[in-house]
Amino acid sequence: MKKLLYFFGLLLCCGFSLNAQDIPFIKSDQVTAWKNDSSQTVYVLNFWATWCAPCVAELPDFEKLNQTYSDKGVRVILVSTDFRRDVDKRLKPFVERKKLECQVAFMDERTPNNWIDLVSPEWSGAIPATLIVSKGRGFEQFFEKQMHYEELEEAVKAALNN
Amino acid sequence: MKKVFSFLALAAVLVTLSFTTAPVHNGYHVGDIAQDFKLKNVNGKEVSLAGIKKAKGYIVIFTCNHCPYAVAYEDRIIALHKKYSKLGYPVVAINPNDKDVQPADSFDNMKKRAKEKKFPFVYLYDETQEIAKAFGATRTPHVYLLDKERKVRYIGAIDDNHEEPESVKIKYLENAIEELRSGKDVATAETKAIGCTIKWRKSGAAAPKKEKEAVKQ
Numbered sequence: 001m002k003k004l005l006y007f008f009g010l011l012l013c014c015g016f017s018l019n020a021q022d023i024p025f026i027k028s029d030q031v032t033a034w035k036n037d038s039s040q041t042v043y044v045l046n047f048w049a050t051w052c053a054p055c056v057a058e059l060p061d062f063e064k065l066n067q068t069y070s071d072k073g074v075r076v077i078l079v080s081t082d083f084r085r086d087v088d089k090r091l092k093p094f095v096e097r098k099k100l101e102c103q104v105a106f107m108d109e110r111t112p113n114n115w116i117d118l119v120s121p122e123w124s125g126a127i128p129a130t131l132i133v134s135k136g137r138g139f140e141q142f143f144e145k146q147m148h149y150e151e152l153e154e155a156v157k158a159a160l161n162n
Numbered sequence: 163m164k165k166v167f168s169f170l171a172l173a174a175v176l177v178t179l180s181f182t183t184a185p186v187h188n189g190y191h192v193g194d195i196a197q198d199f200k201l202k203n204v205n206g207k208e209v210s211l212a213g214i215k216k217a218k219g220y221i222v223i224f225t226c227n228h229c230p231y232a233v234a235y236e237d238r239i240i241a242l243h244k245k246y247s248k249l250g251y252p253v254v255a256i257n258p259n260d261k262d263v264q265p266a267d268s269f270d271n272m273k274k275r276a277k278e279k280k281f282p283f284v285y286l287y288d289e290t291q292e293i294a295k296a297f298g299a300t301r302t303p304h305v306y307l308l309d310k311e312r313k314v315r316y317i318g319a320i321d322d323n324h325e326e327p328e329s330v331k332i333k334y335l336e337n338a339i340e341e342l343r344s345g346k347d348v349a350t351a352e353t354k355a356i357g358c359t360i361k362w363r364k365s366g367a368a369a370p371k372k373e374k375e376a377v378k379q
Contacts, residue, residue: 126301
């Protein structure tokens with residue numbers, strides 16, 4: 001019985017964390033770690049901000065990608081480049097309101113010039129930008145533009161087939 | 163073995179794809195001579211670089227009204243102009259965004275913003291987006307420091323901290339201007355910054371000039 005309760009408790013917790021996900025603060029070395037992960041995981045790293053219209057417009061496509069491919073070895077992470085002072089008053093309410101299921105992380109770095117190239121030397125710094133990468137599968141593709149589902153799926157499929 | 167080959171073929175296709183779909187950063191590199199232009203200022207007058215008297219160089223900044231990163235830099239851009247225009251290096255701000263994609267960046271809203279913030283510099287409207295394309299600008303804000311001969315001497319960010327002006331450690335642009343002023347090569351000639359994508363006109367949308375004609379009819 002105790003065990004059962006424990007499980008229910010756990011379920012509740014999971015449910016909670018789904019409704020209001022924690023937004024970890026990450027440094028650029030986390031991006032490097034994802035890029036250097038030699039497992040078969042395919043990382044879809046999307047750089048965005050709450051006030052960026054093309055970024056917000058493409059979010060449903062990333063959500064759909066996450067729903068379709070999260071159990072197939074694909075991790076979608078939405079890396080926010082909002083202002084730090086806006087994390088509590090803008091980013092968190094936004095993520096809750098939109099009920100985002102993709103993992104959201106906040107890029108807690110001050111000097112973009114030091115980390116933009118770590119994501120991709122192809123990136124000029126404009127958002128939205130998306131990196132699809134799997135070191136284990138030897139795949140990397142970068143986009144500096146608004147993405148659409150078909151394009152995302154094509155790239156992810158290509159990564160998974162690599 | 164066949165599988166290996168088909169994988170290799172696929173990989174080759176992917177590599178080609180990734181090259182063809184990657185954003186191509188055409189436009190100017192450090193050392194190129196930038197073209198002059200004639201664009202409409204918020205006061206209605208056409209401005210060209212050649213028309214700016216006594217200039218020893220130009221701080222060309224692609225910026226706009228709506229982008230929070232651009233807004234975060236407004237006061238610093240004003241301060242830069244106040245400091246350097248009298249030394250011969252005026253700020254030439256250019257809004258390259260399409261007003262249909264981002265209505266906040268229309269010419270009327272540029273006029274409003276320039277008035278609100280009392281912009282001491284020219285704020286030009288690149289309505290056809292040809293100048294942004296020629297320069298290779300991709301985001302706002304995006305800086306090009308030109309010398310007197312319009313040679314590009316620096317491309318990139320204003321400084322290393324968009325959010326907290328008080329915590330700035332490296333003023334890339336000011337350093338570049340100072341080096342240019344003292345006749346040195348710019349040590350850090352290219353930097354990157356997070357910015358808003360330039361809002362390019364949607365393909366198929368009418369070009370501005372045609373729109374005007376349509377209005378006349």
